[in-house]
Amino acid sequence: MFKDARFITSLPRYGDFPGRGLPQLAVCGRSNVGKSSLINNLCRKHGLAKTSGTPGKTRLINVFLIDNAFHLIDLPGYGYAKVSKREQESWGKMMNDYFSQAETLRLALHLVDIRHEPSAQDREMNAFLYQTGLPFQVVATKADKLSRAQRQRHLMPIARALAVQPWEIIAYSSQTGEGREALIQAIEKRLDS
Ligand SMILES: Nc1nc2c(ncn2[C@@H]2O[C@H](COP(=O)(O)OP(=O)(O)OP(=O)(O)O)[C@@H](O)[C@H]2O)c(=O)[nH]1
Ligand SMILES: [Mg+2]
Numbered sequence: 001m002f003k004d005a006r007f008i009t010s011l012p013r014y015g016d017f018p019g020r021g022l023p024q025l026a027v028c029g030r031s032n033v034g035k036s037s038l039i040n041n042l043c044r045k046h047g048l049a050k051t052s053g054t055p056g057k058t059r060l061i062n063v064f065l066i067d068n069a070f071h072l073i074d075l076p077g078y079g080y081a082k083v084s085k086r087e088q089e090s091w092g093k094m095m096n097d098y099f100s101q102a103e104t105l106r107l108a109l110h111l112v113d114i115r116h117e118p119s120a121q122d123r124e125m126n127a128f129l130y131q132t133g134l135p136f137q138v139v140a141t142k143a144d145k146l147s148r149a150q151r152q153r154h155l156m157p158i159a160r161a162l163a164v165q166p167w168e169i170i171a172y173s174s175q176t177g178e179g180r181e182a183l184i185q186a187i188e189k190r191l192d193s
Helices: 036-041 085-101 120-132 148-161 180-192
Strands: 005-011 024-029 061-066 070-074 103-112 138-140
Touching: 024 061, 024 120, 024 180, 036 061, 036 070, 036 120, 036 138, 036 180, 085 120, 103 120, 103 180, 120 148, 138 148, 138 180
Parallel strands: 024 070, 024 103, 103 138
Antiparallel strands: 005 061, 061 070
C-alpha cells in the first residue's frame, strides 16, 4: 500500500469533485499539526502535499490517488488563530459539505499534536466524527519531539479528551517514519472491510 501516489486536484468545494466512486481516506486536524507531512511520509514522496512552517497553508481540499485504488483527501486545517470569522464559517461549511457528501469515505485520520492536550476545536472535531458514526483513527503527530517515556504520559490526556483508549492512538513521526507501519495496517483493515 502507498506504492504509488499522485496529486489529482485542489477543490474549494467537494461538490465539484468529479472523481467519486473510489473508496476514500481523509486526513483532518488543526492547522500545522502535520497533515501534509504525514501524507508525504505515508507515500514516501517529498513535496507531494505542500507543507509549511506557516499554519493555514492548505485552504483547499486536496485529492490524491493512491495505488490507483483509493482517494486520499487532505482537508484544510482548523484552529489557525489569524483566521477571520468569515473564513472560519467557510471552513465549517466546507467540512460539513465534505462529510455529508463523501459516501465512500471509509476512515478519517484525526491528527493531534502529541505534545499538547487537545484544544476545544480538536474536541469539536472529535465530537463531529463520533456524531457522523464514521470510523476514525487518532494519530498523535510529531512523536520525534518527545522521548519514549514522555510519549506514554502525553497519550493519556489525549485519549481521555478524544474518548478513545490510549493504545488505540498511533504515535507518528513524519521525520523518522515511526508509526507508519501501524497506520498502514489500520488503513488496510478499513479499506478491505
Ligand atoms: N519534528 C517534526 N516536525 C513535523 C512533523 N510533521 C510536521 N512537522 C512540521 O510541522 C510543520 C507543519 O507541517 P504541515 O505538514 O505543513 O502541517 P499541516 O497540518 O498540513 O498544516 P496546514 O496545511 O497549514 O493545515 C512543518 O514545519 C513540518 O515540518 C513531525 O513528525 N516531526
Ligand atoms: Mg497541509
